[in-house]
Amino acid sequence: MNTSPGTVGSDPVILATAGYDHTVRFWQAHSGICTRTVQHQDSQVNALEITPDRSMIAAAGYQHIRMYDLNSNNPNPIISYDGVNKNIASVGFHEDGRWMYTGGEDCTARIWDLRSRNLQCQRIFQVNAPINCVCLHPNQAELIVGDQSGAIHIWDLKTDHNEQLIPEPEVSITSAHIDPDASYMAAVNSTGNCYVWNLTGGIGDEAPRHLLGRPNMQDLEDIQLFPDDGAEHQEQQPWRVVPRLDVGLRLLGGLPVHCHCFL
Template sequence: MAQPTVVLATASYDHTIRFWEAENGRCFRTIQYPESQVNRLELTPDKRYIAAAGNPHIRLFDINSNSPQPVMSYDSHTNNVMAVGFQCDGKWMYSGSEDGTVKIWDLRAPGCQREYESRAAVNTVILHPNQTELISGDQNGNIRVWDLTANSCSCELVPEVDTAVRSLTVMWDGSLVVAANNRGTCYVWRLLRGTQTMTNFEPLHKLQAHDGYILKCALSPEMCEPNRYLATASSDNTVKIWNVDGFTLENTLVGHQRWVWDCLFSTDGLFVVTASSDTTARLWSLADGEEVKVYKGHQKAIVCCALNDGNGLSS
């Protein structure tokens, strides 16, 4: 059977990764992941592989294969891996863990190439679009910028002392960085004109987005332009969509029955995908905030998802 054109991947505390035909909701492949839960899923830039961040390892699976075995395993973390992502050409991978480290990996080799010490459990790591800076957020409330060229920490921000930074997101053009924390607050920084590095940011906005934890925040992709949105997923069972121009509330996505752990935009910027403790993932229309599709099949909380949608979904 031919591979579906739009694939949604979800991972759950039931120790499985499921692959769905996003447009009709059919689950067509399940990978057993017995060693641990999966904390994060991320596709390689060429969409050929998917990385599953577990405890304490990262496994890389071939998306187009039916093999249940990973093609590569990365094994030098010593605790939950909470963040994973890729350089834009797929030459290397980065990760962040509750062991307090941020690591860089050559995808073709099993060993870790570089390691940075955050001195607290790392919850989130993102790669700036300039491809030369990693930004990490940890359990103690620290945000650190790791300059990969200088191989050192170039900047530290502490928006709220001892308040865990749960999620970081950066605008596709590098102009904004948002940090979301355990108190439901988003902090926004703006890149100063004419600069290309995180050391030249200024505080732009503080948004009290939710009363509960924010578990994930995501900025809209380039195809959304000229509209720019921020999505925030929370322990209050909702996802909120904010217009970045003034940070006004555009929509509240209501339907999940329990915590919403993950949210992401489709490539075309027309849809949002969410993953929840209520054992479902959902597809929402960004235009009206209405639920389009529910993905059911997991037995326990779904905590992360990834979407391979090429040029976007059709409605």
């Protein structure tokens, strides 16, 4: 990676943040110093994600995705994806960087072919409610889509088949994540409840194995699952539910932060 001054490669750990001030900011994680600011003039930023090769960062906003170069000081997006109605709420990448996925308020999850660079959507998965979150299964062949009706859709990209899990009807799913070993899936809803499914028998079991209620997960909106090294031989809970940063990030420069990612 380019390590010239001002690029993200100049520091070992960089945190990118964005929100409603129409900027994407890059911070030294160890010092809290902002090293670069990119203007995102078209709208607020709803979601951020870095490409697997760490060369670009995608910023999802209202009706578009903009991709910025991380290895230069170019303030302008080098790739733009348009033509989506309403807000794009989630963005991510295939592990080899071959395609990008998004989900948003237009009730669709989309696959974008990054190899063609023709700015065209390759596939569309339609649901009946606005989408809040999308995550990619570690097998790189299934998308987990959470919507505002309370449904979690498992979209098989190979067969185009899909299944649904509905932990609480009509309670919006705000975040979903699968651990790196694909053993567990967790989802958080708008009431603050966190549901965890055991995936070792497949994603067909309607009943979640665990329910972590609001007393333990207060104000939780976004989560990730990580293996618990200290629980390697435990049968009950060999994982940790980790709330993603929100309040702490608001201290960076005194600016409200809506989304973030580590580079």
